[in-house]
Amino acid sequence: MINKDRLLGTAGERGCRFGCKYCFTRDSNYHRYERFDLLETREIIERAETVSIIQPFCDIEFLFVENWQNYLDKIAATNKNISFASKSDLSENTLQDLKELNKLLKKNKKCLNIGITIVKLKNWKDYEPKAPEPDVRINTLKKLWKAGIPTVLIMKPMMPNITYEEIDEIVELTYRHCYGYLSGPLYLTNEFEKYLKKRKEFHYNIEKQEVLWQRDMPVLPVIKSSKLQDYLKAAVEKKKRKFFTNNIDATEFCCERINKNIEVVDQWSEEIRREKCGTVYIIDQKTKKFLMVFHRKYGKWLAPGGHLEGEESTRETALREAEEEIGVKPVPIMGLFGKLERNGEIFRETERGIGTDEFCRVEEFLEGGLCPDPHIHDDAIFVATLHPKQIPKITNKIEIASIAWFSLEEIEKNGTYENVIMICRAILRELKKSGLIEH
Ligand code: SF4
Structure with a gap:
């Protein structure tokens, strides 16, 4: 089971004002993970004892958590790899804070791994109405990469109406600034399923699948878009990047790469x-x-x-x-x-x-x-x-x-x-x- 290797938690209020239509945080059946911001450092260390990765912002954009810097410092005390996703524009100060945290983790051969999410280039506002536009997110990816913070590009959920051209464009715009790509199917909340059904252009097969990243791992309706995932995988591998379907593999790969000994590389x-x-x-x-x-x-x-x-x-x-x-x-x-x-x-x-x-x-x-x-x-x-x-x-x-x-x-x-x-x-x-x- 994948969750035995990672500790998922959250902080602050439920949900996030970016208002993504596919987001689970507002779904009545969604059970939040534990509020790590309400725990003592020692309690987090105890809970993290056997895992390799902590994902501390499971249902909120990290910048919307009050005192997120202190909160991350508390998580860093576990000396585990830390990973989270973001769609935000980052100020110089924020970048500096993240850079310092990554430096601290690297001293013990760990790292901070940040995934930047882009699920559509065209009509992205239909799905993420209040999130920063994809160009801003690509810029964030570049800034993090340049600051030596290992990144992945997250195309999760894989939107069933994304085109092959959009996938190519996303990869072309981002592959120089990340170690790899994390993708996964689109799990449906009731509300999002209704929303998609109203949009006549959608023709998709809905299957049922267990959701590993939710607390009680429910079986939910899912659109797998396997052909699109295969296409993304091929596009990514053509650029000598890694394709991941779970964040543990992505984070471990990134942390290993960022901490590896340069001398052992056969450079040619x-x-x-x-x-x-x-x-x-x-x-x-x-x-x-x-x-x-x-x-x-x-x-x-x-x-x-x-x-x-x-x-x-x-x-x-x-x-x-x-x-x-x-x-x-x-x-x-x-x-x-x-x-x-x-x-x-x-x-x-x-x-x-x-x-x-x-x-x-x-x-x-x-x-x-x-x-x-x-x-x-x-x-x-x-x-x-x-x-x-x-x-x-x-x-x-x-x-x-x-x-x-x-x-x-x-x-x-x-x-x-x-x-x-x-x-x-x-x-x-x-x-x-x-x-x-x-x-
Ligand atoms: S950014 Fe994440 S937490 Fe916020 S609405 Fe979108 S999917 Fe939900």
Whole structure:
């Protein structure tokens, strides 16, 4: 039985003002879990003795609990993994409090795992009338992830009228900011069943199933949407993310990942998630200087570039990203191919894309700091120039703080990544060999 491994509890008043139509808290047959906020710390510790996870906000959004920080401190005294779901926008102060709590738990190899719930992108207000919009929730997911708090995206309940396109879009918008996806069927309250029946577009099979997450585990009507769940699972696994059907597995996975010893990772293993990227090194052939952008996120001077979008080629990505960052589309130098002098600790050269005009291809391993989840940028490198009339200027102030031309010597001194230096050296070498710049 799943609930022997976790302790479910709640705090504050029943229910939450987000007013989700599928919520059980207002159902007359719903029996709340114990009010942990009314217990002494010692009593919570006793109850938590044999479990691995505590879920302390079972029927309320955590921010609506008075003194939620003190309440969470009390739960943290058990030294168990803590997990809860949220749909809220988070202030900097709230984020800071959660970050501190996670840090505290991590000292004992535990963690705080927060799931952000999104069940629909279109017509979401029909089901969650007073909740923050999905964009706000995605932003919360990003903030938590960036703060090193392990996250999952919750698509539970799986709404029977969600489209495959919506699922794809949710995954695309979120997979870089979570360890995995937690999904489950739609259990029906009487009220929600009536609501769905009024909506003519619904055609669904209602079955009966035991509800493991309710206190007395009743057998309730359920819409399973197995095909949609399978579709989500496949979409998630394509992105090298985990698919979960229960929160114990999700939380344990997240806590293990966040606390694992970095040294034991085989960083080039096929298991590590790859993200395809395209980068363009823009060179002024007269001065032999490279155009670099100062990337706020990484705090470093880098060549313009970014992640592949949709079906575009790596070259299209590199040129689009450059145009987004510096306002002009560089002119690629075709037929120039190069090799790095050597691989480094966190980068290595790989095979160039077949039939492409990539200068070279480099894998860059990212972990720690801004990237709590280890992953690899599979980066296709291009070389380009600008026409004399093309004047670069910052067009994406959110990501880019500054742009400037640098010689190789300046790049070597300005504290960028080693692979950037290796690539610049290789480009200069090949341009000289081809007579495209002077010796
Ligand atoms: S956010 Fe959670 S507790 Fe609040 S109404 Fe929605 S489902 Fe219920």
